[in-house]
Every structure is written in structure tokens, then in C-alpha cells.
Amino acid sequence: MMKQSAWRQMTEPGFWAGVLVVLCTLSVGADVHQALKTPSMPSKVLQRHKRAWKWDKLYVNEEMPTKSPIKIGKLENTFFTSSARYNLSGEGANDIFTVNDNGDILVHVKLDREEKSVYKLSASLFNNDFKRQLDQDDTFVIVVLDINDNSPVFPPDISGSITESSRAGTIVMTVKATDADDPTTQNGMVGYKLLNGTDLFSINNDGEIRTLTSTLDREKQSQYLIAIQAKDMPEVTSGNLATTIVTININDINDNIATFKSREYRYSVKEDSKPGYQIGILGVEDKDEIQNKDPTFTIHKFGEVFEMKQSNLKDGVLSLKMPLDFETLNAYTFSVNVDEQTVSKPPDNRGPNLLTRAQVFISVIDVDEPPVFSRNEYKFSIDEGPFKNSVIGAVSAKDPDATAYKIRYSIEDPNCPVTVDPVHGHLSLKKQLDREEESSYLFQVTAHEDIPNGLKSYAKVNLTVLDINDNAPELTNGRDVYVCESDKPGTIIGTVGASDKDENPGRFRFTLAKRSSNFSLTDNQNNTASIRLRQGGFSTEHSVEHVLEIEIVDGGTPEQKSINLLQIKVCTCQAERRVEYCMAYAQTGMSVSAILAILLCIVTILVIVILMVLRRRYQKEVLVTKSSGEIHEQLVRYDEEGGGEMDTNGYDVSILSSACHDGSFQPATGPSLYAVVKKPSACKGDMAVMIEVKKDEADHDRDGIPYDTLHIYGYEGSESLAGSLSSLDSSSTGSNYDYDFLHEWGPRFRTLAQLYGVDGSDTDSSD
Structure with a gap:
């Protein structure tokens, strides 16, 4: 009681003001006594005096009534006399704070520490007319003392979360209430208290909310609303209070296994359904949230025909893995298990009655199917060459239905060089094939049921044309062979090669079909031959046609050979046989194509002339008819059109x-x-x-x-x-x-x- 009484006295508004006055009086008195003990010194001698201002801080309580000015302190200076005057400057000077002739500091307004807690001012001492300053300025502060005039304040919409099944003592969240009063005093200190949920949660003076149990279960309760009280002056019974509601959410974990919603699932599937076809959904139940669901499905028997996958909602999707055949098997029965790995061991939901296995019954529906080929793609090969109407292969298809209709075959492409036997499916050629024109053919054979509007199916056939040695070699690089006027005997005037349209793996052999007195040929054994000059003396002024007959034999079976004419020009060359000018050799004959063109023109002119003669003769014929009696009139014809x-x-x-x-x-x-x-x-x-x-x-x-x-x-x-x-x-x-x-x-x-x-x-x- 004595401590509380002393505290109340200390908090009274006038208590600290009296203490301040006593301290200032004692300080000023000591300075005066010291001044009286100091002997006077000549005016010319500078003396070091102690500071005349004596104070440190002044204090004033906030929220003090302001009906009349309240004295909060007094200015004291050793140089003060009856003819001296004090003056204030700084924060709130001459407005909030004033000084009278006696040096008393007065406050005129009600102060709020939460707005401003410290005021910095300066004190000055002047003579009576304020024309001469008697002492240097000195600064001091006025501290506004706090009172408990504010309550704690919570932020709006406070919420937190914790994972279910967390250990006891886990921090859920931290709440924080603020108090505008001085936090260094009991006025600004805040304490917390739970008003409900104390069996599950606790809170300390720092605002930390912790769990008291590890049995929080989102599937039972996913959210808690907790009332929290905040109070300032926590160690005193009195004080200001504030209350708020905190939302605590329980986060989900995968602590429940998935189970089927039904013991049996029945579906019907057409036999022509394609792989990947979705047969149906096997619905499952899982109390966990969808992001924590992870069921796995296992098919017992017929796993090669059907498969199970997760849907977006984590249900089981039953789909087709391979085609069905009604004629082979028209019904399927198998079981599917669902399993899930949970975080907690064992899971929250457990027991022998959980539906973790379901029976699936699938009925296959018969449909009229098109013919089925024995292979999707057939590959055949045949030698090029003379046309042979022989079978190059056969395709085969059958009706998979129980009706087993007869199958007829056809090729719908009219440009296909292959024809098919409509009954047996044998493939044969319609024309001779040439690998050099086209080396492979890709076409489709159609199989259709031999009934009106029968179903059709198609199979690809890839026919490869094999090469035979049926093309003679041809001379190449003949334009690079020429004779320079400066060439000496023995000079290689060019190198020729050969090409063959066949796939000739052998080597070409070169020889002269007719001996030449001017040139010789050397087979280089690498599919080329060199032309060598026997004698020199060639000139562009006396150029004649020089032709070599070169025989080329390929290495195929059977061998093919050809005789090629190589025409050699005579040229004027610079150094290193660089051609400057070539004399074209005389043309002594005419090509066959030119002769044919001339003959065709002559025949055309003759035909036109004959037609004109016949037309003119036909126009001149006049039929003159005379009667048996007297000639009445004579008709004379003239070559002039009438008008x-x-x-x-x-x-x-x-x-x-x-x-x-x-x-x-x-x-x-x-x-x-x-x-x-x-x-x-x-x-x-x-x-x-x-x-x-x-x-x-x-x-x-x-x-x-x-x-x-x-x-x-x-x-x-x-x-x-x-x-x-x-x-x-x-x-x-x-x-x-x-x-x-x-x-x-x-x-x-x-x-x-x-x-x-x-x-x-x-x-x-x-x-």
C-alpha cells in the first residue's frame, strides 16, 4: 500500500514541478555562495567564470488543465538583477511556454505526449531595454511526462494457420497490439490473454500463440475463432483493455487414403473402339483436399488390355489399351485396387470395411468391321527391264466378323503400274518398269466386302524397282579437252570420265575404238582416261575437225559398252594452257534432226499446193444440162462473186x-x-x-x-x-x-x- 501511495504521489501533476524548483534553487544558491567567496579582481584581468545557468531538464505532465498558466520551472542566472530580463526562444517559445520577470516558466496549453514529447528551447538574459545581452544563451529541454491515456489497438483481420497433426507447442502465429503511450513505462506495455480455446491454444506476453495438443484434425474442424484480450499496465490491476477475434485455419495433409464409391462398375464398349478410348470413371472418396490426394490404381488380370489413370479430380479413369474383338472375347471381368501413401502412419481412416477393391464388368458390343489385311504395309521388289506379266506378290485380307463375307481387291489409282487380282489379291505389272525413271512406287490396295455397300479397308504397298545393267556408259568432261598451239608431243590435253544411269558398282574401261595419229588415250584405272598429244604443230588458222572415237565398257553384268565421239578444238593459249581463243572446227555434215525438219516442211508445202489445185479445179467444173429439144438459154460462168x-x-x-x-x-x-x-x-x-x-x-x-x-x-x-x-x-x-x-x-x-x-x-x- 505504501508503494502504491508513493507511486500515486509521484504521478501527481505538481510533484515533479516541486522537485524541479527545489533542485534549481539549490543549484542557484550554490552558485551565489561561490560567487560571494570569490575576491574581486582588476577589470583589466580576464577571469574564467563558471556557467551562470543551472538546470538540465524541465518536466511537465501531459493533459494538465489549462484554465490558468501553470508554472513548471524557473530560470536562474547569477547575473540576474532587478534591471535584467529573461527571454525564451525555440520550440513553443512565447506561445506554449512563457517566462515572467521573475524567471518563472509557465505553460499555457494542454500538452499531448503522443503528439510531441520533448521541446527544445533557449534562454537569454538582457538588460531592461533588451539592448544588451548580459550572458550567453543556454539551451534546455522540457520533457512531457506520459500518463495512461491510450488503450491497446489490434490490427484488423488477424488470421493464422497451422498444419493438422502438428506437435504440441508449435507456434501458430504472433499477434501484436500497439499502445500510443510511452513504451518504456507501464502505460505503453501490453499483455495478452486468451478468452476461449484455452484447451487447444496458449498465448504469452509477446503475443505468440502456440498449440497445446497434437490432435488438431482438419477433417473434424478446419477453422477456429479465438478471442484475445490485450491490456496495458500488465502488472497492475487497472489499465486499458482491447479485444479482437483471431482466425486460425488448420491446413490439410495427406492423412486419409482413397476408397471406391462403389463395389462394382459396369461398362459396354464397341469392339471398333480405338486404343486410348475412355471407357468410364471409377469414382473414389478421399477426405483430404484435392492437392493432397494421390491414389494409385492396380488392375488384376487383363492389364495388357485396359489401363487406369488419375483424372483431374483424382478419380480413376479406365481406358482401352488395345483393340477389342467381339469374335474372340465378348466380355471381361476383373478387379481394380486403389492405394495411397499417406503422411501419417497409420492413416486416420482405416479398417476392414474400407472399399479399396472394386469389380469391373465390361461387355463387348459387336459391330460390322471392315476387312483386315494381314499386314498394314506390304513391301515387294522386282527387276526393271522387259515387261513380264508375272506375279510380284500378293496381299491378303479377311472379314473379321462372324458373317465372314468374301473379299475383293482393287487398286483405285489409274496411274498405278500394278494391277491386282480381284479374287486372290495377286499383284502383277501392267507395263514395263524403268528404274532410271522411277525407282519405287507407293500405292494402296483396297479390300472391300463382296456385298452391296460393303465396308472397305486399305493397305499400303511399297514396290521397289531393282536395277539391271541396261544402260550403256556415256562420256563426260569432253568439253575440257582441247589442243593449244604451243602444246608439245606428249602433253596431256585433257581428262575424260564416264557416267552410267545404272547402279554400276564396277569400273569403267576406256580404249580408242579407232586409232588416231594425233592423239593417244591412257586408262587411269580410276574411271577416268587421259588424252595425250602424239605430235604438235596445230594451228587455229588451219583448223580441221579432230574426232576421237572412245569406247567405254562398264563393269556390270552383262557388260554394256558404247562408242563416244570426242571432238577436240584447237586453241590459242597463254601460259599454263589458259585458253585465249579457240577455232571452231568446220561442220561437214548436217544433223538428223535438221534433215527431218527440212523434209517435214517440204511435205507440208506440197500438201498445201495439191489442196489448192484440187480446190481450183473443183470450182471450175460447171454442170451444163441441155434438154432434148431446143436450147433455150446458155449459162456462162464467171469468176466473180455476186453482190x-x-x-x-x-x-x-x-x-x-x-x-x-x-x-x-x-x-x-x-x-x-x-x-x-x-x-x-x-x-x-x-x-x-x-x-x-x-x-x-x-x-x-x-x-x-x-x-x-x-x-x-x-x-x-x-x-x-x-x-x-x-x-x-x-x-x-x-x-x-x-x-x-x-x-x-x-x-x-x-x-x-x-x-x-x-x-x-x-x-x-x-x-
Whole structure:
């Protein structure tokens, strides 16, 4: 009680102020006494005096009432006299803090330590009019003393977590409440206390929450809400309190094994299902969270046909591993086990009644399947060469269904060189193969059920064409052989090689088919041959054609050989046989292709000429038909196309009829080619007279057209029964004359016969 009473006195607002006044008085008095004991010294002698200001700190309680200024201390200086004055400067000077004439320091406002706990000020001593400073400035501080005026504060939404089955004493989390009061005093110190959950958790004065048990189980309870109380002045009964709710989450671990949801699972699968087909889901139960589930599945029997995998939800996925065949086996029965390795041993859920084994029943559904080939891909080989209609191999397929339909074979590619026997599947060639053109063929053979709309299947066939030695070797590098004018006898003027389209593993042999007086050939035994100069003296000015006949034999079986012509040019060369100019040798012959082209052109010209002659002869033929009686009219042909309807303006028939009546006529004015056509009236004069008249006109009229042909005339014979054939004066009425004889004149008069012939319809109607 005495300690508590003493503490209360110390915390009273005026207690520390009185202590401060006493301390200041004692200090100032000691300084004055010391000053009185010191003898006076001459003014000219500098003396070292002790500091005249005597204090360290001043203290003031926060939250003190401010109805009137409160004295918190006093300034003391040995040089102070009645004519001296004190002055304050610094934080809060002359506002919060003032000094009176006696040096008393007064506070005028209520202070809050939590806002500002220390004020730094300076004290000065002046004469009465503040014009002369009597002593140096001195600094001091005013400390605001704390009182317990703030409560602890928790942060919002405090939560923590701990793994289930953790050992007792494991730290769950740490809570921290703050107090604005001075943390170095009981006012700012905070203590903690649990208001519930004390059977599972504990808390110390540092705010650490620990477990009291190792039996926390997320599957039983995954979250706890704990009330925590915070109190300042923890060692004193009184004090400020604060309360908050802390959320503690229990984290999951894999401490439960997975079990099946059912003892039996039944599925149906079509036999044509492909490997990888998902048959069904075997659902499992596991109390752990999904990230902590890790079941494994084991199939007992038929593991080569089916397989089990985990789904995204950690259930069992049953899928097909290989194709099924209804005709072989139409049902499957097997068991599946589920197992899981847990963190805790043994797992939380255990016992003989757990469903860790399930029975699976699968029924295979029969479907109509396409034919099945004995192999997916067939490989055959055959020698190239002359066409042989022999079997190169065979394909085979069968119907896997119980119906076992017959199979027919075909090749759908029309460009395939192989044909297949539709019944037995034998493959044979349709044409001769040449490896140099194409060395392999890849095609498909189709097998289909021999029923309407039967199913089909396909198999690949890879046919390799084997090489035979059927190509003669050919000369290469012939352009690199030339003779320089400066070459000496014995100079190698070039090296030739050989190539062969066959797969020739042997070596080429080179010889001269015809001896040459200028050149020799040396077989280098490495598929090349060197051309060597026998004698020199070549010149580009007297260049002739130099040809070597080189015989090349390959090393195949049977051997093939060829004779190749090597044409050698004569060149002017620089040092090291660098070609400067080459003289082309004379061409003494003509190639076969050029001769054929010339002959083809000649034949084409002859054919065109013959066709033109025949056409002209055909156009000149004129069929002239005469009756058995009098010749009524003569038809004269001319090589001039008619003008169609313009003919009506091209002929003046009146010219020929001008001999009628009075035997005179008026010729057309101007040098027109033909006169205007007009049908003259019937003339009874003799035609010979008319012709004479025309001749006379032609002889005397120099501007007139000579009528050396009678294609312009308008005179019909006086005895003509047909009258005029001119379209300009044809009668619109019908005629009784019989024109059936026009049908006998041939196809050229077919149209005329149709115009003047008797229509069958008219004949019928007349009857």
C-alpha cells in the first residue's frame, strides 16, 4: 500500500514541478555562495567564470488543465538583477511556454505526449531595454511526462494457420497490439490473454500463440475463432483493455487414403473402339483436399488390355489399351485396387470395411468391321527391264466378323503400274518398269466386302524397282579437252570420265575404238582416261575437225559398252594452257534432226499446193444440162462473186434488149462497171442481131465496157417456155412447168430443186 501511495504521489501533476524548483534553487544558491567567496579582481584581468545557468531538464505532465498558466520551472542566472530580463526562444517559445520577470516558466496549453514529447528551447538574459545581452544563451529541454491515456489497438483481420497433426507447442502465429503511450513505462506495455480455446491454444506476453495438443484434425474442424484480450499496465490491476477475434485455419495433409464409391462398375464398349478410348470413371472418396490426394490404381488380370489413370479430380479413369474383338472375347471381368501413401502412419481412416477393391464388368458390343489385311504395309521388289506379266506378290485380307463375307481387291489409282487380282489379291505389272525413271512406287490396295455397300479397308504397298545393267556408259568432261598451239608431243590435253544411269558398282574401261595419229588415250584405272598429244604443230588458222572415237565398257553384268565421239578444238593459249581463243572446227555434215525438219516442211508445202489445185479445179467444173429439144438459154460462168441484192443496181439488162423494136439503144452514162438492172420486155428479134449490135457498140464507144462475155443480157429466146429466170421480173404466180429434173442435177442444185420442185404437202392436198 505504501508503494502504491508513493507511486500515486509521484504521478501527481505538481510533484515533479516541486522537485524541479527545489533542485534549481539549490543549484542557484550554490552558485551565489561561490560567487560571494570569490575576491574581486582588476577589470583589466580576464577571469574564467563558471556557467551562470543551472538546470538540465524541465518536466511537465501531459493533459494538465489549462484554465490558468501553470508554472513548471524557473530560470536562474547569477547575473540576474532587478534591471535584467529573461527571454525564451525555440520550440513553443512565447506561445506554449512563457517566462515572467521573475524567471518563472509557465505553460499555457494542454500538452499531448503522443503528439510531441520533448521541446527544445533557449534562454537569454538582457538588460531592461533588451539592448544588451548580459550572458550567453543556454539551451534546455522540457520533457512531457506520459500518463495512461491510450488503450491497446489490434490490427484488423488477424488470421493464422497451422498444419493438422502438428506437435504440441508449435507456434501458430504472433499477434501484436500497439499502445500510443510511452513504451518504456507501464502505460505503453501490453499483455495478452486468451478468452476461449484455452484447451487447444496458449498465448504469452509477446503475443505468440502456440498449440497445446497434437490432435488438431482438419477433417473434424478446419477453422477456429479465438478471442484475445490485450491490456496495458500488465502488472497492475487497472489499465486499458482491447479485444479482437483471431482466425486460425488448420491446413490439410495427406492423412486419409482413397476408397471406391462403389463395389462394382459396369461398362459396354464397341469392339471398333480405338486404343486410348475412355471407357468410364471409377469414382473414389478421399477426405483430404484435392492437392493432397494421390491414389494409385492396380488392375488384376487383363492389364495388357485396359489401363487406369488419375483424372483431374483424382478419380480413376479406365481406358482401352488395345483393340477389342467381339469374335474372340465378348466380355471381361476383373478387379481394380486403389492405394495411397499417406503422411501419417497409420492413416486416420482405416479398417476392414474400407472399399479399396472394386469389380469391373465390361461387355463387348459387336459391330460390322471392315476387312483386315494381314499386314498394314506390304513391301515387294522386282527387276526393271522387259515387261513380264508375272506375279510380284500378293496381299491378303479377311472379314473379321462372324458373317465372314468374301473379299475383293482393287487398286483405285489409274496411274498405278500394278494391277491386282480381284479374287486372290495377286499383284502383277501392267507395263514395263524403268528404274532410271522411277525407282519405287507407293500405292494402296483396297479390300472391300463382296456385298452391296460393303465396308472397305486399305493397305499400303511399297514396290521397289531393282536395277539391271541396261544402260550403256556415256562420256563426260569432253568439253575440257582441247589442243593449244604451243602444246608439245606428249602433253596431256585433257581428262575424260564416264557416267552410267545404272547402279554400276564396277569400273569403267576406256580404249580408242579407232586409232588416231594425233592423239593417244591412257586408262587411269580410276574411271577416268587421259588424252595425250602424239605430235604438235596445230594451228587455229588451219583448223580441221579432230574426232576421237572412245569406247567405254562398264563393269556390270552383262557388260554394256558404247562408242563416244570426242571432238577436240584447237586453241590459242597463254601460259599454263589458259585458253585465249579457240577455232571452231568446220561442220561437214548436217544433223538428223535438221534433215527431218527440212523434209517435214517440204511435205507440208506440197500438201498445201495439191489442196489448192484440187480446190481450183473443183470450182471450175460447171454442170451444163441441155434438154432434148431446143436450147433455150446458155449459162456462162464467171469468176466473180455476186453482190446479193446489190445486183439489182449492178446490171442494166436494157443494154441487151436495146436491139428490140427499133434496134437502137442508149448506153448508160459514165464508166460504170454494170448498168442499172432493168427487166426489158420480150423481144422478137434474132439474138444474132442483138450480138452484132453489141459488138458494134463496143467497137465505136471507147468509154464503154467491151462485152466480150455474155453475162449481162436480158434477152430470153423467143421460143423459151420458162420465160425469164431473172429475179427482177419473175412472176409471183405459180407455173405449170415441171422442175423435177433439177433433182437429177446433183447436190449442187439441191437448193434450187427445193425452190422449184413440187412440195409433197401440196401434192397430198391436191389429191
